[in-house]
Amino acid sequence: MKNLKYFEDALLKLAIDKGVIDKSQRTSLLKERVIKKTPLLESISREVECEALLSLLADIYDATVVLEDEVKVNESPDADKLFEKFGIVLGDVTSNKADVYLFEPIFDVEISKIESMINKKLRLLVVSKDVFENISQDLKNEIEHKKHHTISTNEQLKALKEDDVAIFFADELLQKCFDMKASDIHIEPLKDSFRVRMRLNGMLEEFGKYDEFFYPFLSSRVKLLANLDIAERRQTQDGALLFKVKNKDFFVDIPFRVSVMPTIYGEKIVLRRLSSGDEMIYLSELGMEEDILDKWKKAIKRPHGIILVSGPTGSGKSTTLFAAINEINKTNINITTVEDPVEFKIPGVNQLQIDSHKISFSHALRSILRQDPDVIMLGEIRDKETAETALRASLTGHMVFSTIHTNDAPSSATRLIDMGIEPFLVASSVVGILAQRLIRVLCSACKTEHVLSKSESEILYLEENTKVYKAKGCRKCNGSGYVSRMGVYEFLVVDDVISQMINHNKGDVDIKEYAINECGMKTILQSAKEILLAHKTSYDEVMRIAAE
Numbered sequence: 001m002k003n004l005k006y007f008e009d010a011l012l013k014l015a016i017d018k019g020v021i022d023k024s025q026r027t028s029l030l031k032e033r034v035i036k037k038t039p040l041l042e043s044i045s046r047e048v049e050c051e052a053l054l055s056l057l058a059d060i061y062d063a064t065v066v067l068e069d070e071v072k073v074n075e076s077p078d079a080d081k082l083f084e085k086f087g088i089v090l091g092d093v094t095s096n097k098a099d100v101y102l103f104e105p106i107f108d109v110e111i112s113k114i115e116s117m118i119n120k121k122l123r124l125l126v127v128s129k130d131v132f133e134n135i136s137q138d139l140k141n142e143i144e145h146k147k148h149h150t151i152s153t154n155e156q157l158k159a160l161k162e163d164d165v166a167i168f169f170a171d172e173l174l175q176k177c178f179d180m181k182a183s184d185i186h187i188e189p190l191k192d193s194f195r196v197r198m199r200l201n202g203m204l205e206e207f208g209k210y211d212e213f214f215y216p217f218l219s220s221r222v223k224l225l226a227n228l229d230i231a232e233r234r235q236t237q238d239g240a241l242l243f244k245v246k247n248k249d250f251f252v253d254i255p256f257r258v259s260v261m262p263t264i265y266g267e268k269i270v271l272r273r274l275s276s277g278d279e280m281i282y283l284s285e286l287g288m289e290e291d292i293l294d295k296w297k298k299a300i301k302r303p304h305g306i307i308l309v310s311g312p313t314g315s316g317k318s319t320t321l322f323a324a325i326n327e328i329n330k331t332n333i334n335i336t337t338v339e340d341p342v343e344f345k346i347p348g349v350n351q352l353q354i355d356s357h358k359i360s361f362s363h364a365l366r367s368i369l370r371q372d373p374d375v376i377m378l379g380e381i382r383d384k385e386t387a388e389t390a391l392r393a394s395l396t397g398h399m400v401f402s403t404i405h406t407n408d409a410p411s412s413a414t415r416l417i418d419m420g421i422e423p424f425l426v427a428s429s430v431v432g433i434l435a436q437r438l439i440r441v442l443c444s445a446c447k448t449e450h451v452l453s454k455s456e457s458e459i460l461y462l463e464e465n466t467k468v469y470k471a472k473g474c475r476k477c478n479g480s481g482y483v484s485r486m487g488v489y490e491f492l493v494v495d496d497v498i499s500q501m502i503n504h505n506k507g508d509v510d511i512k513e514y515a516i517n518e519c520g521m522k523t524i525l526q527s528a529k530e531i532l533l534a535h536k537t538s539y540d541e542v543m544r545i546a547a548e
């Protein structure tokens with residue numbers, strides 16, 4: 001077939017000859033072609049049954065009609081190239097023949113170009129428009145995925161000049177970490193190789209394995225950037241680096257914290273990406289459900305008292321606190337934070353970075369109190385001294401935010417008492433405790449139905465055979481079945497009754513029971529169940545965070 005006009009004329013003629021359209025349809029199709037410039041294939045698709053159209057196209061293309069379940073898409077680099085250049089999808093390939101799927105016409109010039117490119121004769125297979133869109137969408141995702149999700153292979157590194165390896169490889173990893181929104185990069189020496197993993201949505205994924213030959217290049221480069229001692233290989237070292245990543249057309253400085261630790265096979269290096277300060281965090285983005293969000297907003301706007309956020313490491317506690325600080329950040333109040341290290345930068349907020357191994361939080365806090373603060377955010381309450389200083393500060397007209405390492409909200413209050421704080425001090429200062437976890441959100445492109453078994457439903461107090469969804473994994477979600485994470489919350493508002501309970505040293509079980517029954521507090525598990533029933537997460541995820 002020579003060109004588009006030739007194709008359209010042939011299609012019209014054949015459709016008339018075969019009686020698929022009549023003369024009046026032909027007239028209106030021709031009119032549409034002239035006036036609206038609608039491609040004939042598009043307009044005729046509306047008039048003619050799919051099957052009849054495919055048989056016409058097969059005749060004109062000299063092709064075979066193929067149904068969806070017979071399609072076998074090729075996943076080689078050739079397939080990507082042909083799709084990007086010619087918009088056709090490569091199928092089975094033999095020594096001298098290659099199948100290609102198409103719906104729209106392809107012309108002689110292109111066919112001969114492709115044939116000489118891959119050195120094979122083409123066999124054309126025509127599929128319906130829908131099928132073609134499906135398979136080409138998959139291929140598009142795959143190509144996009146390959147672009148984003150691969151880093152250099154051993155072979156590609158070998159092809160570089162030795163002088164270039166260090167800079168190229170380190171730059172590539174840091175840029176990729178930013179592009180993929182990964183939180184950490186792990187460079188891990190193994191017996192006679194090393195691997196690179198990155199943490200995506202809370203889970204580590206392997207990106208590549210390399211000859212040990214390349215390891216010194218990469219490790220020296222990272223240590224140099226982080227101002228660490230390159231010759232030192234037996235001690236742990238901590239540092240930081242600022243890396244210019246490309247963000248669309250701009251360059252942004254992204255800070256990374258670098259930690260080096262000697263292992264039996266060499267130094268393991270972990271780089272943690274910190275916020276650049278350009279990415280503001282808002283309460284509305286955390287995934288808090290409305291009822292909790294309302295209570296939380298009310299609590300953080302109180303003039304004094306202490307608010308605690310509890311949860312295991314990596315449960316998003318700092319993010320929640322920063323979103324809170326962001327919400328109340330106004331020019332007429334003085335906000336000061338003490339952190340180890342500073343994770344997010346907030347304009348207008350005095351952020352104090354301390355090394356908590358050298359200066360205690362309570363020491364820093366006492367200095368801050370001399371600076372006339374309204375709101376204080378304290379990285380973490382770990383010891384009695386810090387707890388006591390923080391609670392007393394909140395009683396003397398300051399609003400204090402901090403985090404504490406406990407499993408649920410009620411046990412945070414009792415934890416403070418266990419640390420040796422007077423119950424009355426806890427009872428009169430704590431205004432609210434938020435417990436939280438991060439749960440992974442299912443990929444909507446591939447999540448599949450899952451009917452809860454008897455034992456599964458019993459654990460969650462749900463009816464047997466409740467329909468939920470589970471993870472499967474596709475190209476879009478990098479095979480993990482999940483695309484992001486969201487917060488799961490339990491918020492305990494300390495009212496007069498709870499305050500009395502704390503004062504009388506009632507245990508966390510009693511407090512929890514009262515909060516659930518009388519104040520309608522949702523537990524972490526209850527909130528996670530709701531996310532499960534909203535089909536946003538899986539049973540496995542609910543169980544995973546319940547065990548944390």
Ligand SMILES: [Zn+2]
Pocket residue numbers: 443444445446447472473474475476477478479481482
């Ligand atoms: Zn998926």
